[in-house]
Amino acid sequence: MKSHSLRLSLVTLGLVAGSLSAPELAAAANSVANPLCPAETAIFAPDNGHDIKVPAGFKVSVFASGLNTPTGIAFLGTANHFSVYVLESGHGLPSRCNEQGSWPGSAATNPFTPDILVFDQNGNKIRGPLAKPGVATSGLQPAGPAVDIAFEHGFQGGRLFATDSNQATHGGGQNSSSRIVVVDPNTGNVTPFIINLPTGDHPTEQLAFAGGWIYWSQGSTTNSGVVGLDNNGGKNQPDIPCQDITLSRNVFVTSVSPFVATSGYSPFGVQQPGAEIPAFTNTQTPALSREGVCDGATLRASLHNPNIIQPVGWGHRNGYAIRFAPADHPLHGELLVGEDGPDERGARPAHGAPEEISIDQQNPDGTPVYHGWPDRYGFLASSQAVFDPIGGPSDDLCVFDAGNPPSFCTPASLANIIKFDVPTRRVLAVPPAPIVAPLALEAADSSFTGIDFVPNSFARGPVLPGAALYSLEGDFGFSPPNATAPAPEVGHEVKLINFNQDVNAPLSMSFRNFARNVSGDQAFISATHPAGFNRPTNVRFGPDGCAYVVDYGAVRDNGGGPGGDTRFVVPADAPLVQIPGTGVIFKICPQ
DSSP states (O other), rough: OHHHHHHHHHHTOOOOOOSSSSSHHHTTTTTTETTTTTEEEEOOOOOOOTEEOOOTEEEEEEEEESSEEEEEEEEEETEEEEEEEEEEEEOSSEEEEEEEEEEEOOOOOOOTTTTTEEETTTEEEEEEEESSSTTTSSSTTTTTTOOOOOEEGGGOOOOOOEEEEEEOSSSOOOOOEEEEEEETTOOOEEEEEEEEEESSSEEEEEEEETTTTTEEEEEEESSSSOTTTGGGGGGGGOOOOOEEEESSSSEEOOOOOEEEETTTTOTTTOOTTOOOEOTTOOOOGGGGEEEEEEOOOEEEEEESTTEEEEEEEEOOOOEEEEEEEOSSSSTTTEEEEEOOOOOSEEEOOOOOOOOOEEOOOBHHHHHHEEEEEEESEEEEEETTTGHHHHOOOETTOOOBBBTTTTTBHHHHHHHHHHHHHOOOOOSSSOOOSOBBOOOHHHHHHHEEEEEEOOOGOOTTTOTTTTTTEEEEOOSSSSSSSSOTTTSOOOOOOEEEEEEEEESSSOOEEEEEEEEETTTTTTTTTTSSSSOOOSSSEEEEEEETEEEEEEEOOOEEEESSSOOOOBOOOSGGGOSSOOOTOOOEEEEEOOO
16 A cells, blocks of 8 residues: 555544554554545555456456556557556546545645556556646646546557546536547646537546547436436536437426426426437537537547547447457457446436447448437336336435335335336437347446457466456446345456357357456455455556556445445435545456
8 A cells, every 4th residue: 555545544534653552553554534524434455456366377466556546547668668557537426525626735636636647567656647637737627537548559659648527526517528638648738639528427438549530438428318416416418319319208307396307318407308309419508519429429530630520339328448359350340338327316217227238330321320228228128117216315206215225215205206217218209220239238237347358368268369358347336236145246347258269150259257356346345355356447458468457446335235335424425435545456467
């Protein structure tokens, strides 16, 4: 654990060496607090990652630790000599405890603003923080989150791109604030490349490059197509369609006095049943509508003319994780997308919606493929009974009652949820295009965050040539766990996809666990198994052929499990409390 994190944890917990015994002091050194809300703590002792189980033939180590909510990683150089660029995302989750503007210290030490750290191949910090707001001449946006960082030519370098936003999940100002920027890798100075991209629940996210284009995942601005109280109290901008759509006649009710009803793809409180909305229309700020800009999508822009923007695929709720397959692969160079399904929250809650793996590509006529969100979850219509809400603590119609599980809503508010939100009704009158099914599904609330294809040197044991690893961040407690004890939850882990070995054969895929905590759940909340994953937010292979797993760190949430072990301590700190200083870069290498 880095010394600055240790000092922070001891100060924020109000501990002094003279007041504790040696065993108590040793235990306290592993407890890190949110510096703005010191009652919210987490165990932090990653050591060498020995609580992470991997197959025989692989070894886990810690490359860097004590980081502030890292999400992105990029490499520059060769196997024998390379640098590692790590993006710390800053304020990205809604809570009064995460507000970057509340930091009492200097801008240079603010853990809730984004920046970039540069390490050598041995994990020694050699530069940074770079691009930090209030410090850099032209930095990243202060409210964050910054999500990804990538060189346009991979290990060979070129321009260093990053995605950032001014999301401001509490308060106004976040709408259309996402950007793609170019960062000077030496000075950290930031130059905007594309601005005014949609920002709501999900901003501009991960990056990929191919054929003179920069590709990125553009998450939906809402949870499920409708602006509700979970979307910054209703201030978030509505979703922007990638093709012409016709709204259904359904409206969705929010629990304010009196009730407010909202149509999909419309500002909060606006009802327009049956309305036609042209592609790329920003219904909240029409002046910012522009060709090619939409959300719930993967988009691309010309690297030579960023004014040329095109959707590649849409109908995603949050197609966060993107990566191109190699050309000599059964996927034949296609863009693989790992999507996070909707939560049980907001004005149109859904329970148990799966995560998805899909392929995005343009049709022969240049239109994007369409995957069916917000009215299709996986292979099924959203109205299927399996997705009926059960009353989550963040449903707009829920009045929280901890004594009434599993819904955690009062009986009266649960009756309203059943009345207004069962079934999960359609947002659109009809699909705007034929629906392209996903390749595969992953467990609800497991949260896709990264995908990368293995180099040949990594293939051994259960890992076949051409395999992919993907990271799952895990749930945020909006619903009960996605597994029943003693079975472990799905999430907080890295999984493996193997593909057919004959590139000319029909596509086949098999899935298995690859790296997960021996405890089966979050590590840093547990003093028994502290040296493991918390919330993996990315996985990328470095020039040395090792997998680098970016771990965001500890987050206190709604604590949907039976014990509520991850739940925030103070109700007013809801819903998602970041614990700075608990981020880690784990390294998994073949032996």
